[in-house]
Amino acid sequence: MQLIQVTPQMRVLVAVEPVDFRNGIDGLAQLCRERLQSDPFSGWVFVFRSRSGHSIKVLVHDQLGFWLCQKRLSQGRFRYWPEGNGKSAELLAHELQVLICAGNPATTGVPAAWRAST
Numbered sequence: 001m002q003l004i005q006v007t008p009q010m011r012v013l014v015a016v017e018p019v020d021f022r023n024g025i026d027g028l029a030q031l032c033r034e035r036l037q038s039d040p041f042s043g044w045v046f047v048f049r050s051r052s053g054h055s056i057k058v059l060v061h062d063q064l065g066f067w068l069c070q071k072r073l074s075q076g077r078f079r080y081w082p083e084g085n086g087k088s089a090e091l092l093a094h095e096l097q098v099l100i101c102a103g104n105p106a107t108t109g110v111p112a113a114w115r116a117s118t
Contacts, residue, residue, distance in 0.1 A: 004058075004060060004062070004067045004069065006045055006093045006096060006097070007093060008092070008093045008094075010043065010044065010045055010060075010093060011042075011044045011045070011090065012044070012045045012047065012090065012091040012092065012093060012095070012096045013036055013038060013044055013045070013046050013047070013088050013089075013090055013091075014046075014047040014048075014081075014082045014084070014088060014089045014090070014091055014099075015031065015035065015036060015046070015047065015048045015049070015087070015088060016081070016082065016083060016084045016086065016087060016088060016089055017035075017087070018048075018049050018050055018051040018053070019031060019048045019049070019050070019051075019057075020051070021048075021050045021051075021055060021057065023048075024068065025059065025066045025068050028040075028046065028048060028057065028059045028068070029059065029066070031048070032046050032059070035087055035088075036087060036088045037087070038088075040059065040061060040066075041061045042061070043060070043061060043062070043063070044060070045058060045059075045060045045096065046058070046059045046060065047059075047091075047096065047099070049078060049081055052077070053077035053078050053079070053081075054072055054073050054076075054077055054078075055070055055071065055072040055073070056070070056071050056078060056099075056100070057069065057070045058070075058071075058100075071100060073102060076102065077102075078099070078102050079102070079104075080099070080102075080103065080104035080105070080106070082099075082105075091105065092105075094108075094110060095108075095110075
């Protein structure tokens, strides 16, 4: 049995606008292409929020097939949701973990990712 693992090297793209949660893998992959202008087969992690804010879905392709995961909160909503260029926002892997726990990645106090100067 293989599990999905989000590593620091993976790109995480969040759809800023809520989506229709009746969409499954094919519908979300189409949204990746059309709304996010990204290739759903790229290996990126795509994150979507329901209109009610009670649920999120995570879509990723692992070179063998798609993973589709959903988290629905028993109480409350995902109050924080990233803002972006109108269609998408990019998160780091640790920020995704905070978001999945219904937290705000901006308030965790984690230092910015280090990048070597070129």
